Amino acid sequence: MLRTTPFHPRTAPLVQGQAWRRWAGYSVASAYELVHDREYAAVRNAAALFDVSPLHKYLISGRDAARLLDRMVTRDLTKCAVGQVMYTPWCDARGKVVDDGTISRLSDRVFRLTSAEPNLRWLSMNGAGMEVAIEEVSERLGALALQGPLSRTILQQLTPADLGALKYFRFIETTLRDIPVAISRTGYTGDLGYEIWVDAARAVPLWDALVEAGMPYGITPAGIWALDLARIEAGLVMLDVDYHSAHHALIEAQTSSPLELSLDWTVSWTKGPFNGQRPLRAEKARGPAWRFVGLAVDWGSLEGLYGEVGLPPQLPTVAWRTSTPVYKDGRQIGYASSGCWSPLLKQYLALAHLQAPHFGAGTSVEMEVTVEHRRRRARATVHAGPFFDPERKRT
Template sequence: MLEDLGVEGFVGTPFHKRTAAAVETSSWFPWPPYIVPDIYTDFREELAAMRTAATLNEMSPLSKTRISGPDAPRLANRILPRNALTQRVGQILYSPWCNEEGKMVADGLVFRFGEEEYVFVAGPQEQWFKMNAGGLDVEVEDISPSIGILAIQGPKSTEVLERATGQDWSSLGFSRIRKTEIGGASVDVSRQGFTGEVGYELWVSPEGACPMWDALMEAGGEYGLRPAGEYAIDIARVEAGLLIIGADYMGAGPDPTPPVDDPTQMRECSPFELRLGRFVDFDKPEFVGRQALMDEQAAGGAPRRMVGLSIDWRAMLEHQLERGEFCQMFPRVHDMPLPVIASGKRVGYATSVTWGPTVGGLIGLGHIDSPSANLGAQLSVLWSASGQTVEIAAEVVRLPFRPHRRA
């Protein structure tokens, strides 16, 4: 079936037979080593369903690294700036983790499935964890191929899950895990998501993937459930003010970071630069990067801050019309950093610039020098087209662009 798509060097996920059958476009998204649907029918309709009904989102390519053994809690606590020792079995922590210089290696979800078992869901992390496991009785392994992940997201997601399982899910708290059965397959259900909506992530064996998909689609018919591709998912996470490695910061670890068009404009960041300082617990006596982060705070804090940017889309259209160009408004999340200036001086860059259909504006994540990052600050984004660079007005606004409804 992959040969029919005209792609080489990629493999299908456990859900590929179902996702390929549902796609009505030729738009696919490479997520090495996998390939997943980018647009099933229309990304606008898929995003609208995510905001008003429910969608199934393919997330199987996420890297999943398991650490297990008697010293697994010690390794997790050594890596994370959060206190992993207080994490309960069946609980999920979101956290960044850093190198010794206090720069983020990655960020992601940490699932605790047992007293001696954690699974980190982020970019590839196997090398980094092994580098930090010295002297510990622990095993580190990439288990990504053994698990398929579907996210069901949207205000009707709970109803769909209840219909598919015949169980009440209203009591499952955010970032908690519970086992169930869907379509005859054993499933780990977590109250999580990457869209800002109420939602769940469903972990299943490759053998159970298609039966689970079928059961969910059947259960979700009356609730408007439909598949959503990567295009709509990416826009949704920007509207929710959520960052990703490789697009919004460069990973500082040894494992490969997903490429961007121009990585020279992006830099490694501390958690405090990316609004993640609340996940750093200086009461912990030790964790990787602790001293560097303490030094950063003692020196006055992060030199830059991530903020929301509302960009003047009308001015951008006017520039295009003046030059007789085809008018476009970053319908896709722009993956190349754009310089940001204030009073003629470079003060940072913008990432993940896109048109947000739900919020009705051109938005992006600004990485701005702290003195210029205050709410309401007037800045300019440098935008290049047809060999010309123009300044487009932008204003610092609150994140997220759209309030989260997932908790």
């Protein structure tokens, strides 16, 4: 049996279509309603409530906690202040990404790491000989993401903490209607949003409090289908969908470096030694062979292809995750790894890995589309960075 999250007693009765998804051995809702449009709309319009409990979570504590993490990840963890959260990938010795996640500095000597994959062994290996304790708290800790423009308004009803003062990628330990929680201003939607970390035993009352306070503000429980649309609009990479962990790759070509994933900003070139430092420096010097970019499919081109068979463009309602060839001048130069129709931007978007030198913003390429069982190619334009990046996310 798959495990259920601490919020399951509340989420299960809401899943109308029995649409569940496996996530790290847990089942979570793909969508609560039969059609997920409203769940997605809540992310951009009001507030969507996601159960993200299946994330792996570790507490790393001790005199060498910072040293361990700094040795492991690409960002400069020595600059992570108490109360700060850093998003970072971590690499193997060849500079290929093993996983990515967030690290919160709870105190001088205590950090919490979240990840998509189990990392207990990797943490222990990297901490060999250090004065550090590593504890997996995945099951002990429930996690909710409240994402959307009204998320702050809703949370503020319930907590004495001043959320207006909580900056992007900072967290605070406080209470929500007397339930002890940590609230981090983080998320996977590219919008204003928070993640709330709670003792699993208090998960259900936390859910109830949020739903009650959020009702007048349009709070909407939302599933992975809605989350997937939002994260593609935000241009956020997803492990096992857009890239493979270096620990799972069967062949070299299945690995990706942070530079190839366009995560350069997470790699510190000035910090002390860390996993993959030397190969990454070399890669930086010669320039990455691949980049992870956005593609905006040209509507006229798509309409033309469908017009040839007498149809209006048929658009995916759920994000796809099928590797899809991308061409330039008739030659394959990469592949798209996820894509969707953006209900907000009214554009057909994809996230793609493209080879040098074709990944520059504005480059015109072609993406394969299947039109009535035939493989065709639609024009698309390379886009760097998130497709959607509202001011409210940061301010």
